Amino acid sequence: MYVAVKGGERAIENAHRLLANARRGDQSVPEVSLDQISEQLGLAVDRVMSEGSLYDRELAALAIKQARGDLIEAIFLVRAFRATLPRFGASEPVDTGAMRVQRRVSSTFKDIPGGQILGPTFDYTHRLLDPALAEGFVPEVPAMGEASTAPTPRVTDILGRDGLIESSPQAEDGASVGDLTREPLNFPADRDLRLQNLARGDExxxxxxGYSTQRGYGRNHPFAGEIRFGEVEVEFAAEDVGFAVPLGSIELTECQMVNQFKGSATEAPCFTRGYGLAFGQSERKTMSMALVDRALRARELGEEALAPAQDEEFVMSHSDNVQATGFVEHLKLPHYVDFQSELGLLRKLRKEFAEANTPNAMKEAAE
Amino acid sequence: MAVLAHAEAGEIAARLRAIPLPGHQDLREPENGLVMLRGRVGGDGAPFNLGEATMSRAAVRLASGEVGFGYTLGRDGEKARLIALCDALVQSQDFGATVERDVIAPLREQLMIRRKQAAEETAATKVDFYTMVRGEG
Structure with missing residues (x-):
């Protein structure tokens, strides 16, 4: 029997009014602006753009404000927003080799062409809370150095020249690029779909x-070959113009993980690799992504796939925090009818149990 | 046109105001949409879909017939329209040189100054390794 339950409308409306007030907090405290969020909580904005899978700083800042700083809720809002706009097409693949680098480090080579550039990083800070930041802090102006025009080639390109590392798989002619926002996911999934899934996956x-692979659950002996963060140009093949037009630039973080080498009777041994790429400055995310990308290549590389991080169905089915939170949080919605039926069944079973365990003598006496 | 995509709508509009513009009309009203941004496996391999970005597009036709297209990241439709207008103007015999000189060139210079400053700030964080000789320090 289906029973329509009504009566929650006013409570819901009032709850949302209360939420709006709780979001605003003490009104004697100035309201936070989208610019403030975008400029001063920039890494939260980056995360919401990455996992919301939509590059738009202002929208991500609005989502963070609306979600009261709950980043998964903000990511949910951004995902819902993207469904309201038509897609004009796909960009040309961005060239991370031509990135205007703001940070670029390698843990494998000290002297890389273009140098080790620390950029704005938490690395080497002492992780001590800084009371100076509590109020009215004005930072020193940044130091200036002599900008070099020398190229900053990817470390993997340098290793690749000597054949010491496997080359990146190239697309087959006419192959389309998989898109999990358009087609349902099927397993086994190709690397393009895996990377798309990981790029929007929960950090x-x-x-x-990624950590589990380091602790031995699918070990792949990683080195951070290179991590780079900076600006890349985006071009769009516009049909009406007939060539690729510039759209502007975006900030990306890229991680090239260099992993344990592999060879065979026919191929000389060389390092293998895992890849991470995400919007904004998202170093932890891209490093983790690269570790997991490499772990998911286990079968392709002829490794035993026994650990969770090597199981693509497990990883790809559980990486999306919007899906995950939807399913976990739906448990708090009314399940009154489901539960009533469970309760009815349980009462019946308990009655049967009680009857079966009543001693015969008592039964006879009762009769 | 890359310069215009990096500028703000207000900056382009301010530069254009200084030019007596010919008659023009919207061929396509500014509209907002999405572009799927692509990366490459390993940075140089097969393409994959990284995630989307908001973008805007517009098309403008001058009274003299030149058609310009404007595309930009973001949701600022007016910026797409201004880029389309500039794109049409640079194709025109009468306005091409003026727009290049009074709109695009100064915006390019501003962009270069911003980039140079950012590059110099970044360069100051480059590590200069030196080797300590045993017994020193």
Missing amino acids: GFLLAM
Whole structure:
């Protein structure tokens, strides 16, 4: 029997009014602006853009404000927004080799062409809370150095020249690029779909998965070959113009993980690799992504796939925090009818149990 | 046109105001949409879909017939329209040189100054390794 339950409308409306007030907080405290969020909580904005899978700083800042700083809620809002706009097409693949680098480090080579550039990083800070930041802090102006026009080639390109590392798989002629926002996911999934899934996957989930490979659950002996963060140009092949037009630039972080080498009777041994790419400055995310990307290549590389991080169905089915939170959080919605039926069944079973366990003598006496 | 995509709508509009513009009309009203941004496996391999970005597009036709297209990241439709207008103007015999000189060139210079400053700030964080000789320090 289906019973329509009504009566929550006023409570819901009032709850949302209360939420709007709780979001605003003490009104004697100035309201936070989208610019303030975008400029001063920039890494939260980057995360919401990455996992919301939509590059738009202002929208991500609005989502963070609306979600009261709950980043998964903000990511949910951004995902919902993207469904309201038509897609004009796909960009030309961005060239991370031509990135205007703001940070670029390698843990494999000290002297890389273009140098080790620390950029704005938490690395080497002492992780001590700084009371100076509590109020009215004005930072020193940044130091200036002599900008070099020398190229900053990817470390993997340098290793690749000597054949010491496997080359990146190239697209087959006429192959289309998989898109999990358009077609349902099927397994086994190709690397393009896996990378799309990981790029929008939850940072915490990927961090835990990547960490598990380091602790021995699918070990792949990683080195951070290179991590780079900076600006890349975006071009769009506009049909009405007939050539690729510039759209502007975006900030990206890229991680090239260099992993344990592999050879065979026919191929000389060389390092293998895992790849991470995400919007904004998202170093932990891209490093984790690269570890998991490499782990998911286990079968392709003829490794035993026994660990969770090597199981693509497990990883790809659980990486999306919007899907995950939807399914976990739906448990708090009314399940009154489901529960009533469970309760009815349980009462019946308990009655049967009680009857079966009543001693015969008592039964006879009762009769 | 890359310069215009990097500028703000207000900056382009301010530069254009200084030019007596010919008659023009919207061929396509500014509209907002999405572009799927692509990366490459390993940075140089097969393409994959990284995630989307908001973008805007517009098309403008001058009274003299030149058609310009404007595309930009973001949701500022007016910026797409201004880029389309500039794109049409640079194709025109009468306005091409003026727009290049009074709109695009100064915006390019501003962009270069911003980039140079950012590059110099970044360069100051480059590590200069030196090797300590045993017994020193």
